[in-house]
Amino acid sequence: MNRNTFSYKLRQILMFAGPGTILFFAVVVVPFVYGLYLTFTSWDGVSAHKPFVGFANYAAAFSDGAYWVALGRTAIYSIFAVVFINILAFALAYLVTSGVKGQNFFRAGFFVPNLIGGIVLGYIWKFVFNRAYVAIASAITGGMAISPLSTTGGAMFCLIFVSVWQYAGYMMLIYVAGFMSVSDSLKEAAMIDGCTPSQAMRNVTIPLMRSSFVQCIFLSITRCFVVYDVNLSLTKGEPFNTSVLAAMHVYNQAFTYKNYGLGQAEALILFIVCAAVGITQVMIGKRGEVEA
Secondary structure, three states: OHHHHHHHHHHHHHHHOHHHHHHHHHHHHHHHHHHHHHOOEOOOOOOOOOOEOOOHHHHHHHOOHHHHHHHHHHHHHHHHHHHHHHHHHHHHHHHHOOOOOOHHHHHHHHHHHHHOOHHHHHHHHHHHHHHHHHHHHHHHHOOOOOOHHHOHHHHHHHHHHHHHHHHHHHHHHHHHHHHHHOOHHHHHHHHHOOOOHHHHHHHHHHHHOHHHHHHHHHHHHHHHHOOOHHHHHHHOOOOOOOOOOHHHHHHHHHHHOOOHHHHHHHHHHHHHHHHHHHHHHHHHHHHHHHHO
């Protein structure tokens, strides 16, 4: 009986969890392990022979000034993007949960940009900045305006702007769930005790939504650190490679310059940095959540 019960449970596990586990290993674990192996080789991506070079790729990665410049640029981009994404998402969530007329329509509308692929999104906004913006600015000033994508600061601003426009709607849904999880009775009790609406928001609603903040900040940090598609289609790293972010540098190193080992080593470093930042943020957020 016990044997039959065990075999039945094993079949159930294999039936429901087996396909997902196989796909996870095939898509995530095996490529990760293979990529880790490539960091110890000087493979060019074409030849069948993969010369073993030990830790030479890691030494080259740490001495690659362009990579660290791109990583620092990514950190700056991520800081601004994460802050503005979450501010805008929180404001939109507050708007669509405040009882405004047509709030369900607005929820769907604000979420739509997240459904557009990054490549398509980049080309759409590239047209806006290069054509529409230039035409409108030229008509207003009476002179010949230039696209913000043609300047160093303008290209980074455009990257941040498009990322905020894309991700704010997705984060908004998480904040909406956070707003709806706060009981109305707690807000009413705070109002009865003499709190103003802003005080109730600051002292009751926001502390109880701490888990939503943790999730949104973690998701926005991890997405911004590994952004590639928008970077490729919107700026292509221009002007003069001043908007190349870390993921694009890694891609170019591996697939353009055929330095697969070095590219994999730099990708692993990027993964470690991204994981460290994300885990640190989650730990700090969770600690505050328990204290709240």
